[in-house]
Amino acid sequence: MSMPQARPSPTLTASEDADLGAALSARVAEAAARGEPLRLVGGGSKDALAQALSGARLDLSGHRGILDYAPSELVMTARAGTPLAQIEAALARSGQRLAFEPPIMSPASTLGGVVAAGLSGARRPFAGGVRDAVLGVKILDGRGRILRFGGTVFKNVAGFDAFRLMAGAYGCLGVLLEVSLRVAPAPQTTLHLAFEEAWPRAKARLEALLRRPVPVTGAVHDGAGLLLRLEGPDHGVRALAAELGGVVDNSEIWEALRQRRYGPHQAARLWRVLIPRRADTAELEGLAEAPLLRDWAGAEIWLASEASADRVRDAARRIGGHAALHRGARAGEAVFPPLAPAVLALHQRLKRALDPAGVLNPGRLYQEL
Amino acid sequence: MVAPVLDRFDPRLDPMPPPVDRRTLIARLERVLPREALIHKTEGMRVFETDGLAAYRGMPAVVALPANVAEVRAVLKVCRELGAPVVARGAGTGLSGGALPTPGCVLLGLSRMSAILEIDAAAGLARVQPGVRNLAISEAVRPLGLFYAPDPSSQLACSLGGNVAENAGGVHCLKYGLTVNNVQGLEIVTLDGEVLRLGGETLEAPGFDLMALITGSEGLLAIVTEITVRLTPLPEATQVLLAAFPETRAAGQAVADIIAAGLIPAGLEMMDRLALTAAEAHTGAGYPLDAAAILLCELDGAPEDIGADLERVRTICEAAGASLARIARDEAERERFWAGRKGAFPAMGRMAPDYYCIDGVIPRRALPEVLDAITRLSDQFGLAVANVFHAGDGNLHPLILYDAQAPGELDRAEALGGAILELCVAKGGAITGEHGVGREKINQMCAQFTPEELETFAALKRAFDPEGLLNPGKTIPTPQRCVAHGAMHVHAASPPFPHLDRF
Numbered sequence: 001m002s003m004p005q006a007r008p009s010p011t012l013t014a015s016e017d018a019d020l021g022a023a024l025s026a027r028v029a030e031a032a033a034r035g036e037p038l039r040l041v042g043g044g045s046k047d048a049l050a051q052a053l054s055g056a057r058l059d060l061s062g063h064r065g066i067l068d069y070a071p072s073e074l075v076m077t078a079r080a081g082t083p084l085a086q087i088e089a090a091l092a093r094s095g096q097r098l099a100f101e102p103p104i105m106s107p108a109s110t111l112g113g114v115v116a117a118g119l120s121g122a123r124r125p126f127a128g129g130v131r132d133a134v135l136g137v138k139i140l141d142g143r144g145r146i147l148r149f150g151g152t153v154f155k156n157v158a159g160f161d162a163f164r165l166m167a168g169a170y171g172c173l174g175v176l177l178e179v180s181l182r183v184a185p186a187p188q189t190t191l192h193l194a195f196e197e198a199w200p201r202a203k204a205r206l207e208a209l210l211r212r213p214v215p216v217t218g219a220v221h222d223g224a225g226l227l228l229r230l231e232g233p234d235h236g237v238r239a240l241a242a243e244l245g246g247v248v249d250n251s252e253i254w255e256a257l258r259q260r261r262y263g264p265h266q267a268a269r270l271w272r273v274l275i276p277r278r279a280d281t282a283e284l285e286g287l288a289e290a291p292l293l294r295d296w297a298g299a300e301i302w303l304a305s306e307a308s309a310d311r312v313r314d315a316a317r318r319i320g321g322h323a324a325l326h327r328g329a330r331a332g333e334a335v336f337p338p339l340a341p342a343v344l345a346l347h348q349r350l351k352r353a354l355d356p357a358g359v360l361n362p363g364r365l366y367q368e369l
Numbered sequence: 370m371v372a373p374v375l376d377r378f379d380p381r382l383d384p385m386p387p388p389v390d391r392r393t394l395i396a397r398l399e400r401v402l403p404r405e406a407l408i409h410k411t412e413g414m415r416v417f418e419t420d421g422l423a424a425y426r427g428m429p430a431v432v433a434l435p436a437n438v439a440e441v442r443a444v445l446k447v448c449r450e451l452g453a454p455v456v457a458r459g460a461g462t463g464l465s466g467g468a469l470p471t472p473g474c475v476l477l478g479l480s481r482m483s484a485i486l487e488i489d490a491a492a493g494l495a496r497v498q499p500g501v502r503n504l505a506i507s508e509a510v511r512p513l514g515l516f517y518a519p520d521p522s523s524q525l526a527c528s529l530g531g532n533v534a535e536n537a538g539g540v541h542c543l544k545y546g547l548t549v550n551n552v553q554g555l556e557i558v559t560l561d562g563e564v565l566r567l568g569g570e571t572l573e574a575p576g577f578d579l580m581a582l583i584t585g586s587e588g589l590l591a592i593v594t595e596i597t598v599r600l601t602p603l604p605e606a607t608q609v610l611l612a613a614f615p616e617t618r619a620a621g622q623a624v625a626d627i628i629a630a631g632l633i634p635a636g637l638e639m640m641d642r643l644a645l646t647a648a649e650a651h652t653g654a655g656y657p658l659d660a661a662a663i664l665l666c667e668l669d670g671a672p673e674d675i676g677a678d679l680e681r682v683r684t685i686c687e688a689a690g691a692s693l694a695r696i697a698r699d700e701a702e703r704e705r706f707w708a709g710r711k712g713a714f715p716a717m718g719r720m721a722p723d724y725y726c727i728d729g730v731i732p733r734r735a736l737p738e739v740l741d742a743i744t745r746l747s748d749q750f751g752l753a754v755a756n757v758f759h760a761g762d763g764n765l766h767p768l769i770l771y772d773a774q775a776p777g778e779l780d781r782a783e784a785l786g787g788a789i790l791e792l793c794v795a796k797g798g799a800i801t802g803e804h805g806v807g808r809e810k811i812n813q814m815c816a817q818f819t820p821e822e823l824e825t826f827a828a829l830k831r832a833f834d835p836e837g838l839l840n841p842g843k844t845i846p847t848p849q850r851c852v853a854h855g856a857m858h859v860h861a862a863s864p865p866f867p868h869l870d871r872f
Contacts, residue, residue, distance in 0.1 A: 155802035164581035185631035233674035276570035349832035
């Protein structure tokens with residue numbers, strides 16, 4: 001099991017701040033004119049999450065720097081190449097954090113990569129995801145034009161939410177230059193609890209618990225037991241912990257979860273299956289080589305399985321879910337779950353609207369895009 | 370009451386599809402809808418002439434009231450074939466003219482699709498039709514210990530479909546989010562008659578976040594026929610503090626300090642002297658009349674925690690210069706404090722014959738200078754302005770007082786409103802926080818966005834609606850309109866010393 005490298009010091013990285021917007025804009029415009037595909041790269045930590053990686057490399061990691069951060073505004077604006085670690089360190093100094101808890105897939109992870117991949121961590125069901133935190137973006141469209149959508153305020157309904165559309169679009173609709181994120185205060189008190197109980201019992205416990213206004217911000221079952229994270233005002237957290245019992249655990253497991261290196265995460269062929277959280281997972285268990293790792297209170301399943309894509313996707317679909325290949329896609333297998341034909345057609349029209357020459361990460365999300 | 374004016378859509382400035390023969394349109398619709406679902410006599414259509422922005426009105430060609438998704442599809446197919454514009458309408462409470470009929474349009478009313486289809490308390494989800502009233506959801510799930518969080522002030526009447534179209538907010542957005550943060554699935558019908566399901570029972574859907582794009586799209590992209598909303602457990606307890614300040618600047622400072630202290634109030638509202646005076650006269654809420662501004666700070670959660678946190682809020686307010694900071698003694702007093710705030714708009718009736726409610730957003734730190742600037746604009750235009758502010762999320766509602774009977778006052782009120790919105794943009798904010806652009810703020814879009822950005826919105830619309838039949842003349846101004854309005858794009862000033870923290 002490899003440990004993450006030490007995070008870069010914010011004081012060092014700050015001196016490397018640079019605005020490459022004009023150069024990047026010119027490069028995209030040139031590529032569009034020539035019809036030359038571009039492959040957008042931030043920290044390069046999510047290359048495995050791709051249907052195809054092709055085109056000339058457009059390196060965004062040099063376009064970095066925190067542009068505006070006022071803790072009383074609960075908003076941070078930074079260039080997309082800014083390392084996630086630098087952003088989290090700056091927030092931590094003011095007692096704040098990113099509510100959506102982005103996975104740390106590598107120390108090189110950038111803000112732009114986090115937003116483009118739209119990946120959220122264990123707090124997703126309780127505090128919202130990337131798309132909920134994005135308040136505004138500055139992008140390059142497929143012609144290299146600089147466009148701003150949204151802003152730095154929480155409530156903003158002027159025009160379409162083109163900024164939210166960028167979250168999870170894997171750079172297929174625009175090159176992220178700057179992102180404004182809503183941030184959240186860190187909790188007063190955090191406790192980690194563990195319960196040695198099988199999933200059916202844990203599921204029943206969660207079902208009852210989550211109907212109440214409880215300070216739960218993480219609920220994971222790893223096959224052996226239920227892990228609960230409580231965060232919030234001191235009294236509420238301690239009162240719930242006293243009520244629930246359970247063994248007070250340390251936070252290492254939660255760090256490992258965030259770094260995607262916990263148990264089943266290590267599998268050579270790993271599926272991420274999103275399902276309605278109370279769905280019957282018997283069929284998925286039948287396909288699994290290791291116990292399922294259930295995050296998001298049961299709604300996000302990490303499945304280690306050598307089974308064919310069709311078998312896994314059919315099993316997911318039968319319980320109202322969908323499966324993406326997080327790692328270990330075989331030749332010819334789609335990484336992301338297929339879209340209904342009419343939805344795919346709409347995706348193609350939206351892609352053409354923002355990237356008429358089709359130069360931004362072509363094929364990365366879907367072959368047809 | 371506001372004197373009605375006929376809004377003049379201008380074919381040179383607004384993208385108007387060529388006119389369709391009205392009799393053909395009605396005849397074709399009669400073939401796909403039952404008799405009672407069509408209204409085409411002038412008297413019957415009168416009620417659909419306007420929405421919550423009563424100063425604007427227009428008569429549709431025909432009103433269609435489908436009862437199910439199949440009928441919605443059928444209506445859209447007819448409209449597409451004939452090239453007739455379609456304007457969707459929920460409860461008609463919108464404040465920006467989003468449901469204002471465009472000339473010759475089919476007004477598609479969704480009020481008959483008003484069933485709560487499913488409540489799954491264990492999953493924390495409800496599936497509803499677009500005509501369901503906002504408050505009806507919370508009422509239905511209250512016995513289960515749940516509520517639907519977004520609560521626009523019109524929640525008694527407004528529909529969920531309208532909430533999705535406008536991305537509606539409310540007083541509790543800071544803690545619980547806007548509509549877009551509380552919707553998990555949509556069923557939409559596109560103009561070509563496709564029924565698409567976006568999201569649903571899973572927390573996230575594959576592909577682009579089309580749900581986010583549809584939410585707040587003001588009827589320009591598709592018709593929403595079903596909504597899956599997330600339900601929130603009711604908080605154990607709720608408590609409110611009233612603080613009074615001798616100057617607005619101090620109240621603004623208290624807001625910043627409360628947020629910086631790590632507190633996320635369920636509601637944080639500010640009213641200035643004119644607003645609180647009117648509200649006090651209207652409802653007798655118990656507001657101190659000698660204050661320049663008051664804050665209402667509501668916290669919810671476990672009783673012990675909110676007790677401790679309210680003490681922190683009290684200390685912060687006093688340190689910022691509050692002359693009074695008092696926690697409501699009991700539930701009756703809490704409700705009275707809120708009654709004043711909720712009655713602030715109707716209370717304006719005491720101050721002037723008419724009022725015009727503006728919906729700007731600013732970064733919270735800009736509050737003091739924006740309030741000063743609004744005072745100057747108010748003097749300049751010769752119209753009084755009362756300020757009501759969702760301070761927690763920077764959403765400012767200046768209420769411009771005027772008399773529609775006095776020659777020129779409505780025009781002056783609109784000009785003053787436009788100037789306030791352009792001020793919000795200049796301070797890094799937005800021209801609308803929760804009311805939407807609709808017809809009302811279409812010119813201010815030229816100040817908020819560059820021509821390239823507006824062109825991108827138009828391109829996104831074309832991806833759904835190539836012929837431009839859905840709600841034409843709303844939300845996205847044409848380049849010609851921006852030129853005619855003479856508005857230049859306002860650049861938000863970049864903050865000095867961007868690397869420094871600001872408290």
